[in-house]
Amino acid sequence: MTATIGFWTVGRLAGEVGVSSDALRHWEREGIFPAPERSPAGYRRYGPEALDRARFIRDCQRAGLRLADIGDLLAVRDTGECPCEPAEQHLERRIGEVGAEIARLEGLRDQLTSMLRAVEAGTCDPPLPRNWCPPDGTAGGEYG
Amino acid sequence: MTATIGFWTVGRLAGEVGVSSDALRHWEREGIFPAPERSPAGYRRYGPEALDRARFIRDCQRAGLRLADIGDLLAVRDTGECPCEPAEQHLERRIGEVGAEIARLEGLRDQLTSMLRAVEAGTCDPPLPRNWCPPDGTAGGEYG
DNA sequence: CTTGACCTTGGACCCGGGACCAAGGTTTAC
DNA sequence: GTAAACCTTGGTCCCGGGTCCAAGGTCAAG
Numbered sequence: 134m135t136a137t138i139g140f141w142t143v144g145r146l147a148g149e150v151g152v153s154s155d156a157l158r159h160w161e162r163e164g165i166f167p168a169p170e171r172s173p174a175g176y177r178r179y180g181p182e183a184l185d186r187a188r189f190i191r192d193c194q195r196a197g198l199r200l201a202d203i204g205d206l207l208a209v210r211d212t213g214e215c216p217c218e219p220a221e222q223h224l225e226r227r228i229g230e231v232g233a234e235i236a237r238l239e240g241l242r243d244q245l246t247s248m249l250r251a252v253e254a255g256t257c258d259p260p261l262p263r264n265w266c267p268p269d270g271t272a273g274g275e276y277g
Numbered sequence: 278m279t280a281t282i283g284f285w286t287v288g289r290l291a292g293e294v295g296v297s298s299d300a301l302r303h304w305e306r307e308g309i310f311p312a313p314e315r316s317p318a319g320y321r322r323y324g325p326e327a328l329d330r331a332r333f334i335r336d337c338q339r340a341g342l343r344l345a346d347i348g349d350l351l352a353v354r355d356t357g358e359c360p361c362e363p364a365e366q367h368l369e370r371r372i373g374e375v376g377a378e379i380a381r382l383e384g385l386r387d388q389l390t391s392m393l394r395a396v397e398a399g400t401c402d403p404p405l406p407r408n409w410c411p412p413d414g415t416a417g418g419e420y421g
Numbered sequence: 422c423t424t425g426a427c428c429t430t431g432g433a434c435c436c437g438g439g440a441c442c443a444a445g446g447t448t449t450a451c
Numbered sequence: 452g453t454a455a456a457c458c459t460t461g462g463t464c465c466c467g468g469g470t471c472c473a474a475g476g477t478c479a480a481g
Contacts, residue, residue, distance in 0.1 A: 196385065196388060196389055196392070197385055197389075220392075221393060221397065224389050224392055224393040225393065227389055228386060228389045228390060228393065231382050231385055231386045231389065232386060234382055235379055235382050235383060235386065238375050238378055238379045238382070239379060241340065241341055241375055242372060242375045242376060242379065244340060245340055245341075245368050245371055245372045245375065246372060248340065248364075248368055249365065249368040249369065249372065253365065
């Protein structure tokens, strides 16, 4: 620590941001987090800018963006420009994806619910799977 | 075919059910699909019961159940009992999961939408990520 | 000086559900 | 008879985002 006043090790930064050290090293390997300076012993020494970048990545992740997408945004940001236009595109795409997924899940939930109702009612003839019961004809199933 | 009248090869069964041959072999490896008889040449020879089982698995999959869960249901079913009680549990669990996921995604979508609105408005100070803009203070970001 | 917490590296492994491959055998159709 | 289309096996690879590991170096506290 004496040689790194004002600088953070990977664990310190990780703790500050709320991710794991492994995650930070992973981001570095993936090329979305610049390799920091090293201490004489080879320890990563992060400056304050790393804190903001890590939080940026973390927050993008929480928004469901993939690391590759975050990398795109950062690449623009790193040129000194506001990555708003690409961000807009990513956000729109992501909103579409999320909406589609919600719709899919709602349909699935309806299906599951009706299956559950049928099962509860003892009416072993629900929509899907068509019939939970065995082949022997005990309950007359389509499945064998 | 001559030696397997009334029996299906893996590709035939796969085509009938609408999955791939690889998927069927995968299910067999995973232990949820019984290994069928073999032709003298070693080809899998499926009887009619395989068709129903495969459809059952496929339909359970469409309901979002995992292969392991499907295996549980099949294990009960294979004893000759109706797997309704376990199915009920799986369905309830799955409905809960799906509901939670829908709620999560709806929250995420709201977040993304407000981010998008902020970005569109040029107000680079959205909730999350806190600021898309670069460190230089051009737009005064929290991220550095 | 020792203990324990931290750091380094590269690589293997995890989840789920297969896809795809090579190298060869079989069956079918013409 | 021969080509096409099927089948077999075991194996690796994919997606994403890491986690976990071993074997070793470093550093602060007591």
